[in-house]
Amino acid sequence: MDLITMNNLTNEESISLLEDAKKLVPVAEGSVHLPLLQGKVLANLFFENSTRTRLSFETAMKRLGGEVLNLSEVGSSVKKGETLYDTMQMIDGYADVAAIRHPKQGAAQYAADAVNIPILNAGDGAGNHPTQTLLDLFTIRQGQGKIEGLNVLLVGDLRYGRTVHSLSHALGRFGASLTLVSPNSLKMPEEIVSDLKSMGCDVQESDNLSSSLESSDVVYMTRIQRERFPDEAEYEKVAGIYKLSKENLSSVRSGMMIMHPLPRVNEIHSSIDSTQYAWYFKQAFNGVPTRMALLCRSLGVDVPEVIG
Amino acid sequence: MRRVSAICNGTVIDHIPAGNALQVLRMLHIDGSQSNPISLVMNVPSSKVVRKDVLKIEDRELSQEELDRLALVASSASIAIIRNYGVAEKRQIELGEELVDIAKCSFFNCITQNSSEPLPHRLKVLSTDPIEIRCAYCTRSQSLAQIIDSLI
Numbered sequence: 001m002d003l004i005t006m007n008n009l010t011n012e013e014s015i016s017l018l019e020d021a022k023k024l025v026p027v028a029e030g031s032v033h034l035p036l037l038q039g040k041v042l043a044n045l046f047f048e049n050s051t052r053t054r055l056s057f058e059t060a061m062k063r064l065g066g067e068v069l070n071l072s073e074v075g076s077s078v079k080k081g082e083t084l085y086d087t088m089q090m091i092d093g094y095a096d097v098a099a100i101r102h103p104k105q106g107a108a109q110y111a112a113d114a115v116n117i118p119i120l121n122a123g124d125g126a127g128n129h130p131t132q133t134l135l136d137l138f139t140i141r142q143g144q145g146k147i148e149g150l151n152v153l154l155v156g157d158l159r160y161g162r163t164v165h166s167l168s169h170a171l172g173r174f175g176a177s178l179t180l181v182s183p184n185s186l187k188m189p190e191e192i193v194s195d196l197k198s199m200g201c202d203v204q205e206s207d208n209l210s211s212s213l214e215s216s217d218v219v220y221m222t223r224i225q226r227e228r229f230p231d232e233a234e235y236e237k238v239a240g241i242y243k244l245s246k247e248n249l250s251s252v253r254s255g256m257m258i259m260h261p262l263p264r265v266n267e268i269h270s271s272i273d274s275t276q277y278a279w280y281f282k283q284a285f286n287g288v289p290t291r292m293a294l295l296c297r298s299l300g301v302d303v304p305e306v307i308g
Numbered sequence: 309m310r311r312v313s314a315i316c317n318g319t320v321i322d323h324i325p326a327g328n329a330l331q332v333l334r335m336l337h338i339d340g341s342q343s344n345p346i347s348l349v350m351n352v353p354s355s356k357v358v359r360k361d362v363l364k365i366e367d368r369e370l371s372q373e374e375l376d377r378l379a380l381v382a383s384s385a386s387i388a389i390i391r392n393y394g395v396a397e398k399r400q401i402e403l404g405e406e407l408v409d410i411a412k413c414s415f416f417n418c419i420t421q422n423s424s425e426p427l428p429h430r431l432k433v434l435s436t437d438p439i440e441i442r443c444a445y446c447t448r449s450q451s452l453a454q455i456i457d458s459l460i
């Protein structure tokens with residue numbers, strides 16, 4: 001089974017994956033040995049650098065007893081002009097499943113069409129990054145026990161950030177209410193907002209972070225990237241307008257979660273790291289059990305009901 | 309008034325929306341390099357529509373697959389296969405769920421922009437009214453104008 005976009009999964013399938021991931025947490029932490037994928041090989045095809053995602057896939061596979069091929073030299077064969085199709089033909093013979101990260105949009109679906117082994121999209125251009133969405137959903141359920149009915153604040157660069165595009169769709173599907181906080185120049189694309197509304201999602205838009213904090217269950221921060229702006233002055237206008245530090249959190253809900261796909265720049269002050277609100281490091285770790293569950297599913301291996 | 313004489317054998321595509329006949333030719337890969345006679349009239353008054361284009365292709369019977377390529381520019385056209393000056397068959401154009409190797413995706417950062425990549429170009433037809441077509445790989449929407457500009 002491939003995972004190219006979140007649309008490949010029904011809500012029930014997503015929940016079942018997240019339940020498997022929950023069971024696999026002790027294995028991800030290394031406290032339980034469970035070699036479910038012994039003898040299986042994952043190819044990590046990173047045509048563009050993303051150390052966090054690559055290491056997360058690698059750890060997930062190894063914790064389940066599988067092997068990993070890291071094709072960093074793939075970059076050089078691409079420079080020699082090899083097509084993605086040809087690279088995939090080689091991989092088809094070496095691996096049982098592949099995770100692919102590629103600068104070109106549509107590359108993951110293309111790779112899936114080119115070979116028989118299951119393909120997991122680890123980010124394609126400005127397109128999809130479904131394993132990030134799954135680990136975000138996992139983290140929200142871990143902290144709140146549910147997704148439906150939550151007030152989720154998405155903050156920062158909502159225009160270019162594919163993470164928040166994909167996450168907002170998923171949250172809408174699961175019945176969360178969304179408040180979209182961004183400067184006017186980085187607003188969520190209109191077609192996504194109208195998609196969300198047409199699926200019955202309660203969506204508010206704002207440019208003010210502090211006024212929305214008190215009523216939110218999850219605050220999902222993103223960084224505003226310099227390279228999105230043609231000139232420095234435009235960037236300086238919006239850089240650093242949404243910053244959280246401990247002082248901002250005096251009247252928030254006690255179970256409120258602060259999340260961030262990382263790396264952060266200055267959106268979340270380190271004074272928050274040691275508070276109950278800080279979920280971003282757990283969130284990053286959650287990529288491991290989530291990707292473990294996904295690897296099992298794509299290879300047709302059932303996760304046992306009771307582990308440990 | 310008959311502007312083009314009847315043909316003995318071949319295919320007549322009638323009621324092409326006025327002005328679209330050149331696109332029909334492109335979609336059928338008719339570019340003048342073939343030796344069979346082709347007659348084309350454009351913007352003729354019609355009883356069914358205000359104006360129409362008509363294309364007569366002699367000595368060639370278009371297959372259903374070739375005709376279905378025309379759905380984007382001439383979905384309402386009527387097609388007759390002619391044998392010995394008579395209509396041997398009438399055919400309809402149908403827009404399928406996917407356009408395979410008919411047009412390229414026009415998004416600049418799509419994987420299919422690399423012309424060395426060998427897999428077929430696939431555009432998915434999500435709806436016909438209003439028309440919504442997306443690349444099967446990058447999922448970007450493609451306008452009709454973009455598709456016509458990117459015909460293979």
Ligand SMILES: [Zn+2]
Nearest residue numbers: 413418443446
């Ligand atoms: Zn495309």
